[in-house]
Amino acid sequence: MNENPFLTDRALATSPPHQPQSRPRILVVEDNIEIRHLNVEALMDSGYHVDVAEDGAAGWDALQLNHYDLMITENAMPKVSGLELLQKLHAARIILPVIMATGTLPQEEFARSLWLRPAATLLQPYTLAEFLRTVKEVLHGTAGAGEVIAPLPAKQREPSAVGLHL
Numbered sequence: 001m002n003e004n005p006f007l008t009d010r011a012l013a014t015s016p017p018h019q020p021q022s023r024p025r026i027l028v029v030e031d032n033i034e035i036r037h038l039n040v041e042a043l044m045d046s047g048y049h050v051d052v053a054e055d056g057a058a059g060w061d062a063l064q065l066n067h068y069d070l071m072i073t074e075n076a077m078p079k080v081s082g083l084e085l086l087q088k089l090h091a092a093r094i095i096l097p098v099i100m101a102t103g104t105l106p107q108e109e110f111a112r113s114l115w116l117r118p119a120a121t122l123l124q125p126y127t128l129a130e131f132l133r134t135v136k137e138v139l140h141g142t143a144g145a146g147e148v149i150a151p152l153p154a155k156q157r158e159p160s161a162v163g164l165h166l
Contacts, residue, residue, distance in 0.1 A: 024139050025049045025066070029059035029073040029085065030101075035124075039072065039101070042128045043135065056080025060088055068096060070139055075102040083109055086116045097138050101126065 026048050030036035036052060043050045051066065053059035057079035059071070071089075075082035083106045089096055098118040105121055119138045122131060 023047055023049045024069040025051070026135070027051050027053065027059060027062055027066070027068045027071045029053045029056060029062075029071065029077070029082070031055050031074060031077040035074075038128065039131060042132055046132055046135075048135075056082065056085050059085055063089070063094065063096075070097050070099065070135065072099045072101055072135070075100055075106060076104045083116065086118065090115060097141070099134055099138055101131065101134075 026043055028036060028039055028043070028050060030039065030052070031054055033054075036054070040050050040052055051062055051068070053062050056073070056077045059073065060080055062068075063071070063085075071085070073082040073085055080088070082100050082102060086098060086100075089098070099120045099122060100118040101122040101124065103124040105123060109116060119141065120134050122134055
């Protein structure tokens with residue numbers, strides 16, 4: 001039985017709780033269960049310690065209880081959006097690199113408030129290769145001497161992309 005009080009129906013850790021934390025710890029905040037599952041599986045297969053939250057409110061709860069090396073968030077979610085999570089991080093003075101992997105980027109808000117920009121963005125649909133490359137680049141940039149990773153440019157999407165097509 002997991003003793004972590006953070007683990008509820010709204011947020012679940014996917015890695016063993018008593019494992020050494022030498023691996024980067026990543027919080028995935030995604031309300032779409034299929035995308036969440038694909039992203040978490042890809043991260044775990046790549047050796048990362050992963051916690052998940054099914055919406056922005058559960059993500060904020062997780063951030064209050066745990067230390068993370070990276071947060072990956074959707075923007076358009078119920079209760080608390082990805083943009084609101086970025087605002088909360090800033091207000092709480094929590095320094096954490098963020099990848100916004102989403103179908104809707106709040107470009108106007110990013111233009112008005114440069115401090116809200118995430119370390120990188122991925123516009124859905126994206127491939128798992130793009131996803132993992134972005135995670136690696138952001139984590140590497142964070143471990144360096146304050147190196148800033150610019151948002152990835154939009155690319156032609158491959159058929160095996162993660163995300164829902166409308």
